[in-house]
Amino acid sequence: MKNVSIFGLGYVGLSTAVCFSIKNINVIGYDVDKSKIEKLSMGIPTIYEEGLEELLKVSIKNEKIKFTSDPKEAIAKSDITFITVGTPSKEDKSIDLSYVESAATQIGEALREKKSWHLIVVKSTVLPGTTEGLVLKTIERVSGKKCGTDFGICMNPEFLKEGSAIKDTLNPERIIIGEYDKKSGDYLEEFFRQFYDNILPPILRTSPINAELIKYANNAFLAMKISFINMIANLCQVLPKADVEDIARGIGYDKRVGSLFLKAGIGWGGSCFPKDLAALRSFSRSLNLDLPLLDATMIVNEYQPINAINLVERKLGNLKDKVIAVLGLAFKAGTDDIRESVAIKLVEELIRKGAKVKVYDPVAMKNASMKLGNKVYYAEDSLDCIKNADCAIVATEWEEFKRITAKQFKELMKRPLVFDGRRIYNSKEYKNEIEFLAVGLGSEELEIPKVRMETFLNPALAVNAIVAKKEKILLVKRRNEPFSGFWSLPGGFVEYGETVEEAVKREVKEETGLIVELEKLVGVYSERNRHPGRHVVAVCYSTKIKESKISIDLEENEEAKFFNYRELPKNLAFDHNKMIYDYLKLSEL
Numbered sequence: 001m002k003n004v005s006i007f008g009l010g011y012v013g014l015s016t017a018v019c020f021s022i023k024n025i026n027v028i029g030y031d032v033d034k035s036k037i038e039k040l041s042m043g044i045p046t047i048y049e050e051g052l053e054e055l056l057k058v059s060i061k062n063e064k065i066k067f068t069s070d071p072k073e074a075i076a077k078s079d080i081t082f083i084t085v086g087t088p089s090k091e092d093k094s095i096d097l098s099y100v101e102s103a104a105t106q107i108g109e110a111l112r113e114k115k116s117w118h119l120i121v122v123k124s125t126v127l128p129g130t131t132e133g134l135v136l137k138t139i140e141r142v143s144g145k146k147c148g149t150d151f152g153i154c155m156n157p158e159f160l161k162e163g164s165a166i167k168d169t170l171n172p173e174r175i176i177i178g179e180y181d182k183k184s185g186d187y188l189e190e191f192f193r194q195f196y197d198n199i200l201p202p203i204l205r206t207s208p209i210n211a212e213l214i215k216y217a218n219n220a221f222l223a224m225k226i227s228f229i230n231m232i233a234n235l236c237q238v239l240p241k242a243d244v245e246d247i248a249r250g251i252g253y254d255k256r257v258g259s260l261f262l263k264a265g266i267g268w269g270g271s272c273f274p275k276d277l278a279a280l281r282s283f284s285r286s287l288n289l290d291l292p293l294l295d296a297t298m299i300v301n302e303y304q305p306i307n308a309i310n311l312v313e314r315k316l317g318n319l320k321d322k323v324i325a326v327l328g329l330a331f332k333a334g335t336d337d338i339r340e341s342v343a344i345k346l347v348e349e350l351i352r353k354g355a356k357v358k359v360y361d362p363v364a365m366k367n368a369s370m371k372l373g374n375k376v377y378y379a380e381d382s383l384d385c386i387k388n389a390d391c392a393i394v395a396t397e398w399e400e401f402k403r404i405t406a407k408q409f410k411e412l413m414k415r416p417l418v419f420d421g422r423r424i425y426n427s428k429e430y431k432n433e434i435e436f437l438a439v440g441l442g443s444e445e446l447e448i449p450k451v452r453m454e455t456f457l458n459p460a461l462a463v464n465a466i467v468a469k470k471e472k473i474l475l476v477k478r479r480n481e482p483f484s485g486f487w488s489l490p491g492g493f494v495e496y497g498e499t500v501e502e503a504v505k506r507e508v509k510e511e512t513g514l515i516v517e518l519e520k521l522v523g524v525y526s527e528r529n530r531h532p533g534r535h536v537v538a539v540c541y542s543t544k545i546k547e548s549k550i551s552i553d554l555e556e557n558e559e560a561k562f563f564n565y566r567e568l569p570k571n572l573a574f575d576h577n578k579m580i581y582d583y584l585k586l587s588e589l
């Protein structure tokens with residue numbers, strides 16, 4: 001068997017390293033983080049994953065795995081190097097490839113001193129073109145060697161899920177080998193053939209760029225499938241007697257659809273889907289290409305927690321000072337990971353609305369407290385969480401929440417109103433005992449929303465509609481919006497019971513610290529297909545500043561009334577000061 005080195009000991013790297021080592025492959029793990037190396041060398045895993053610790057200890061004892069802070073040692077002692085460093089999102093949601101680049105640089109430096117042919121395998125999720133571009137070119141430049149003759153390169157994406165990383169690595173459904181040349185592909189295939197032996201899954205040999213794209217397409221498809229069922233869930237919610245659970249079951253029997261990843265809920269989160277979809281979107285935009293299904297997938301997801309809150313609001317009215325219990329903070333059950341967790345977004349939105357939020361999660365409390373600070377009450381357990389609450393929202397599908405009975409909700413809560421955001425309860429049973437709402441569950445009592453849902457095809461139509469009909473408008477503005485410049489215009493959600501004007505004033509104050517008087521409507525921006533099923537416009541009023549806690553230079557404004565976000569400078573969306581300034585410029589029209 002070949003000896004293997006792993007560059008980057010995060011989730012993927014560590015799980016892969018341990019799985020190789022328990023199958024008698026000599027593995028040497030490298031990471032820049034020295035404290036990580038120390039811990040791992042002592043057999044202490046740096047991530048939580050079922051079964052990992054035991055396997056790590058066995059491999060250390062059998063001397064099959066070792067860890068080093070010296071990249072040269074890692075290369076010298078191995079035949080194949082897997083790059084498994086992180087590819088996080090930058091602030092503008094595009095991909096940050098700096099860890100990949102520094103791994104490639106270190107590999108290049110080490111290869112300079114190596115005589116024998118070496119195979120480099122990119123496992124990190126990277127944008128199409130990165131393996132044969134950034135990685136290959138960096139290694140060639142730094143090592144002075146030639147790919148194809150002195151070393152080989154492959155792209156081999158992973159598809160492991162948190163919570164079942166070991167199982168997924170040992171029993172993959174397929175192996176994708178994106179090869180620079182035949183020699184590299186043959187070498188890696190032979191390695192996997194030996195590793196998987198009699199449980200060899202299908203192997204697809206292809207180009208590196210296809211392998212890179214397969215990973216993105218895979219995650220985008222899965223996220224789309226969840227958003228699809230969530231969209232159907234939203235439809236069910238306004239139709240009495242409809243239930244998305246039965247619909248998912250019904251369509252899931254069709255093999256062409258398949259039953260997995262059809263669980264409706266408050267949305268998908270985690271370390272992969274949000275990051276990868278945003279990176280793919282930003283990448284396609286850089287090629288001036290729209291991927292509308294990707295947009296729709298993200299938009300549906302962004303609104304899932306908001307939809308949940310809207311439903312609760314229709315029962316409770318204004319949420320200010322209402323006590324809301326949120327059960328679950330992890331992005332899914334079985335992990336303490338709160339990265340991009342929809343539960344956390346839900347909590348933040350509730351806080352923004354002035355609710356008093358109580359939270360509980362069996363394992364993610366510590367991580368969540370770093371994010372939520374003292375803005376919420378951290379309950380002792382699930383029953384303490386629901387105690388005296390006006391409403392309880394299930395945000396993560398933990399087993400222990402499933403055990404809370406309707407009777408307990410009834411006895412402990414101030415008002416036994418439950419929103420099942422993960423469909424963990426038997427709705428018929430709970431409906432008999434308590435006020436029960438759930439994602440995708442039709443309810444006779446819920447009236448059709450007053451807000452007319454419409455997307456305007458062009459801004460002029462939107463202006464006309466607003467001016468002529470004086471209807472309530474849902475303004476849209478997301479903080480840290482991953483999408484585009486347009487969203488950076490002050491705007492926001494019309495809160496329950498608020499007029500549009502009040503909402504605009506409040507949002508401007510929240511965003512800029514300015515207290516403004518609205519004079520007249522001067523511009524509306526609307527975009528097609530961005531928020532399916534929603535009346536989405538950004539409105540701009542001319543304003544008079546009444547009070548200001550900050551000073552901003554106002555320049556003569558030559559801006560057009562209606563503008564296209566594509567024409568905005570790229571950095572606009574993320575530069576807060578500039579954003580305020582642009583708003584004020586616009587408001588001077």
Ligand code: UDX
Nearest residue numbers: 159160161162261262263265267268269270272331332
């Ligand atoms: C995902 C992919 O599944 C995996 O192949 C890839 O390598 C990394 O990203 P992971 O992030 O661990 O794995 O979680 P996953 O189990 O896929 O769940 C992602 C999110 O979707 C969670 O927030 C989960 O709650 C949500 N989800 C999943 C649903 O809302 N409904 C479903 O039916 C399935």
